[in-house]
Amino acid sequence: MQITNKHTRILEKPISEVAVLLNSLSSNDDQLWPHENWAPIKFDRDLSEGATGGHGPIKYSVTEFKPGKKIKFRFIEPSSFQGTHWFELKEKEGSKTEISHTISMNVAGLSIIPWLILIRPMHDALIEDSFDKAQLNLGLTFQRKKWSPWVRLLKKIIKRKPA
Numbered sequence: 063m064q065i066t067n068k069h070t071r072i073l074e075k076p077i078s079e080v081a082v083l084l085n086s087l088s089s090n091d092d093q094l095w096p097h098e099n100w101a102p103i104k105f106d107r108d109l110s111e112g113a114t115g116g117h118g119p120i121k122y123s124v125t126e127f128k129p130g131k132k133i134k135f136r137f138i139e140p141s142s143f144q145g146t147h148w149f150e151l152k153e154k155e156g157s158k159t160e161i162s163h164t165i166s167m168n169v170a171g172l173s174i175i176p177w178l179i180l181i182r183p184m185h186d187a188l189i190e191d192s193f194d195k196a197q198l199n200l201g202l203t204f205q206r207k208k209w210s211p212w213v214r215l216l217k218k219i220i221k222r223k224p225a
Contacts, residue, residue, distance in 0.1 A: 063168065063169050063174050064167075064168055065145075065165060065166070065167050065168070065169055065177065066164070066165065066166050067164070067165040067182065067185065067186070068162060068163070068164045068165075069162060069163045069164075069186070069189045069190065069193065070160055070161070070162040071160070071161055071162075071193040071196075071197075072154060072158055072159070072160055073158065073159045073160075073161055073196060073197060073200060073202065074157075074158055074202055075157070075158070075159055075200045075202065076153075076157040076158075076159065077130070077151055077152075077153045077159045078130075079159075079200060080151055080159040080161060080196065080200065081129070081130030081131070081151060082130075083196050083199060083200070084129075084130060084131075084133065084149060084151055084161075085109070085129050085130060087103065087109055087133060087149070088102075088103045088104060088105050088109050088115070089108075089109065093195070093196070093199045094149075094192055094195060094196055094199075095117075095192060095195070096188065096191035096192050096194070096195045099191060099217075100117065100118075100188050100191065101117045101118035102117060103115065103116065103117040104116070104117070105124070109124065109127060109133070110124060110127055111124050111125065111126060111127050112124060114138070116138070116139070119139065119140070120137070120139065120140075120143075120181075121137070121138040121139035122135035122136055122137050122138055122147070123135065123136050123138060125146065126148070130151065131150065131151055132148060132149065132150045132151070133148060133149050133150075134146055134147075134148035135147050135148065137167060140173060142169055142170040142171060142173035143167050143168075143169060143173070144167055144168045144169075144170065145165070145166050145167025145168055146165075146166055146167065147163065147164060147165040147166070147167070148163070148164055149161070149162070149163050150162050150163075150164070161193060161196060163189045163192070165185070180216060180220075183210065183212055183213050183216065184213060184216055184217075184220075186213075187207075187209050187210070187213045190207040191207070193207075194206050194207055
């Protein structure tokens with residue numbers, strides 16, 4: 063089954079400021095990934111093409127890194143996920159920036175069930191938390207996105223392992 067999952071948010075800051083957050087992904091000073099509430103994103107080396115790692119049970123490799131613009135990953139695990147996901151920044155009028163995260167993949171066989179029931183709702187909450195963290199680190203006022211009751215239940219059941 064083909065899956066496309068896209069999240070976008072407009073940030074009231076120029077792309078040069080938002081780029082700093084994107085470039086910090088997986089570093090010791092990560093200002094984008096919400097590792098405070100989710101499994102941290104880690105790679106076998108600094109963020110660069112060819113780096114391999116992931117977060118929690120999701121593993122991927124960096125296939126494209128355009129600093130300050132785009133970071134694209136190819137899924138490795140679960141093996142039933144065949145495709146890519148990426149963060150991307152686009153400059154908008156009025157010194158604004160659109161940040162997006164997109165998944166484009168095929169999910170094989172019965173793996174669609176955990177995607178629909180577990181992974182997608184958790185992923186959606188994680189990405190919205192990431193965008194909230196970006197706004198917080200840019201000093202922007204915003205209304206934090208709340209987790210759904212289902213995600214809150216899943217977070218209680220599937221406790222995050224310490225880093």
